[in-house]
Amino acid sequence: MRAADLDLVELLDFVPAEGRISLRDQRMLLWDADAFGNLRRELIDNLGLDAARGILRRFGFANGYRDALTTREMFSFPSDAEWWLTCPALQGHEGKVKAQVQRLEVDRPRGHFLLEVHWDNSYEAAQHLRVKGPADGTACWTLAGYASGFASAVMGEEVFVVEQTCAAAGASPCRVVGRTRREWGAQAERIAAEYKAPALAQELEAREEELRRTSRRLQRRERELRRLRGEDDAQDPDLTRNPRMHKVYELVAKVAQVDATVLISGESGVGKERIARMLHDRSPRARGELIAINCGALPEPLLESELFGHVRGAFTGATTDKKGLFEAARGGTIFLDEIGEMSGATQVKLLRVLQEREVRPVGATASVPVDVRVVAATHRNLADMVAAGEFRHDLYYRLKVISVDVPPLRQRKEDVLPLARQFVIKTCARYRIATKTLSAAAAAAINAHDWPGNVRELEHAIEHAVVMAGDAAKISPEHLPAELEPGGATSTARLLDETLTLEELERRYTLMVLERHRGSRSATAKALHIGTNTLWRKLKRWGVQPALD
Numbered sequence: 001m002r003a004a005d006l007d008l009v010e011l012l013d014f015v016p017a018e019g020r021i022s023l024r025d026q027r028m029l030l031w032d033a034d035a036f037g038n039l040r041r042e043l044i045d046n047l048g049l050d051a052a053r054g055i056l057r058r059f060g061f062a063n064g065y066r067d068a069l070t071t072r073e074m075f076s077f078p079s080d081a082e083w084w085l086t087c088p089a090l091q092g093h094e095g096k097v098k099a100q101v102q103r104l105e106v107d108r109p110r111g112h113f114l115l116e117v118h119w120d121n122s123y124e125a126a127q128h129l130r131v132k133g134p135a136d137g138t139a140c141w142t143l144a145g146y147a148s149g150f151a152s153a154v155m156g157e158e159v160f161v162v163e164q165t166c167a168a169a170g171a172s173p174c175r176v177v178g179r180t181r182r183e184w185g186a187q188a189e190r191i192a193a194e195y196k197a198p199a200l201a202q203e204l205e206a207r208e209e210e211l212r213r214t215s216r217r218l219q220r221r222e223r224e225l226r227r228l229r230g231e232d233d234a235q236d237p238d239l240t241r242n243p244r245m246h247k248v249y250e251l252v253a254k255v256a257q258v259d260a261t262v263l264i265s266g267e268s269g270v271g272k273e274r275i276a277r278m279l280h281d282r283s284p285r286a287r288g289e290l291i292a293i294n295c296g297a298l299p300e301p302l303l304e305s306e307l308f309g310h311v312r313g314a315f316t317g318a319t320t321d322k323k324g325l326f327e328a329a330r331g332g333t334i335f336l337d338e339i340g341e342m343s344g345a346t347q348v349k350l351l352r353v354l355q356e357r358e359v360r361p362v363g364a365t366a367s368v369p370v371d372v373r374v375v376a377a378t379h380r381n382l383a384d385m386v387a388a389g390e391f392r393h394d395l396y397y398r399l400k401v402i403s404v405d406v407p408p409l410r411q412r413k414e415d416v417l418p419l420a421r422q423f424v425i426k427t428c429a430r431y432r433i434a435t436k437t438l439s440a441a442a443a444a445a446i447n448a449h450d451w452p453g454n455v456r457e458l459e460h461a462i463e464h465a466v467v468m469a470g471d472a473a474k475i476s477p478e479h480l481p482a483e484l485e486p487g488g489a490t491s492t493a494r495l496l497d498e499t500l501t502l503e504e505l506e507r508r509y510t511l512m513v514l515e516r517h518r519g520s521r522s523a524t525a526k527a528l529h530i531g532t533n534t535l536w537r538k539l540k541r542w543g544v545q546p547a548l549d
Contacts, residue, residue, distance in 0.1 A: 420438065
């Protein structure tokens with residue numbers, strides 16, 4: 001993803017019926033600028049200029065830090081510089097200021113950050129002029145705090161963005177410079193005092209962890225409410241009519257009661273994470289957290305830090321100790337998706353965790369005991385990878401104490417229509433519209449499709465159909481995605497009739513998914529459950545250049 005491709009309308013989830021606007025799991029608000037101007041005046045009049053400036057800078061810092069982490073969770077950026085550029089992009093989309101970047105140098109391994117920006121049409125400068133008149137110095141306190149917080153999250157260390165000249169004091173444009181705390185030299189302590197910098201990053205990290213725990217609790221309660229309302233989805237054991245799936249559910253119910261490590265295999269989109277959630281929800285660990293991570297979505301150093309944690313000073317930018325997911329999931333379950341994408345070095349460390357039941361954070365000298373159940377999943381054939389020397393045989397056997405093989409949807413055609421009808425009910429409930437039904441023709445088209453994307457593709461197709469049906473009580477064939485039409489482009493049977501090589505079959509399907517996601521490499525990799533680097537190598541081999549990120 002590139003900052004220039006951001007569209008705020010696409011990023012936000014507007015749910016007026018619930019009085020909510022969200023950026024992922026972060027609630028957003030719309031306030032008019034004059035209200036913020038009046039708040040500024042109240043703060044200055046009641047607390048004094050220095051206190052008001054500090055409060056608004058810290059407010060902006062926390063906002064920017066949080067937005068940086070949210071954008072990193074949502075997108076894969078080609079560089080740290082591109083990640084930071086989402087900061088001025090978001091500020092512009094939100095109507096705060098027009099930022100023109102004059103110079104940007106980001107070198108996280110070396111701890112180097114240099115920023116020069118011109119700000120035009122700053123809402124904050126305009127509001128200061130409105131409520132207090134010309135400023136004696138600078139006035140874009142919240143904007144500078146936001147940019148500082150965002151940059152600190154990107155760099156993994158404290159960065160201060162300082163306004164040098166301001167439109168509120170008669171300058172045009174506002175001129176801004178950003179550096180790491182270390183690179184500010186003798187000025188650092190004076191600047192840091194307005195942010196309470198020594199404790200701010202640690203406090204924000206603690207608040208982030210608290211927010212993550214709260215979010216996971218809310219998700220668990222929401223799943224329970226859906227189950228009680230009868231809106232549970234593809235992994236309802238009573239829904240399947242397929243003998244193989246019945247055996248899968250019987251196996252899950254049996255092994256859920258013990259702490260054995262489980263390896264779930266199956267094509268992308270068959271519902272491996274849902275199976276993992278069933279294992280967790282039916283286990284004695286259900287009151288704990290289920291924490292999922294896609295092992296193919298993160299580069300090796302970041303994956304190790306996420307899994308095992310790190311100590312302060314372990315690497316450049318490690319300014320605080322950080323718990324890994326194995327510690328965060330204490331008493332619960334950790335789900336390692338796409339385990340086949342894990343590097344050899346990380347495989348060795350994971351094997352040690354499984355053998356010793358303890359983790360050693362990156363840079364630490366002592367190990368920490370862990371109390372967690374491990375569930376892994378892959379769409380690849382790990383046995384073949386072991387034979388080819390691409391996956392450790394000892395880790396493979398540690399993971400597959402219990403092996404669950406989830407069949408693709410094309411091999412359980414009797415489940416297609418029951419699932420489709422359940423997805424119709426679920427989607428209508430989510431959008432708060434009257435429940436629709438499938439017409440006979442739509443049901444026939446759905447049943448005839450091969451569903452190469454499995455349950456995920458079916459769910460998305462039904463959501464598309466419900467939206468396109470509008471006020472109609474029945475979903476008709478014209479409401480379905482184009483690929484479900486007779487003669488559509490995605491029929492596996494037609495591809496097989498051409499007697500394609502496996503390489504060509506993979507190429508065609510990958511390019512279809514890439515086209516569906518408008519050329520976005522990160523979105524396509526996520527849909528295919530492979531790493532972005534893996535996808536990039538394939539596209540390069542096929543001579544294809546994705547349009548985005």
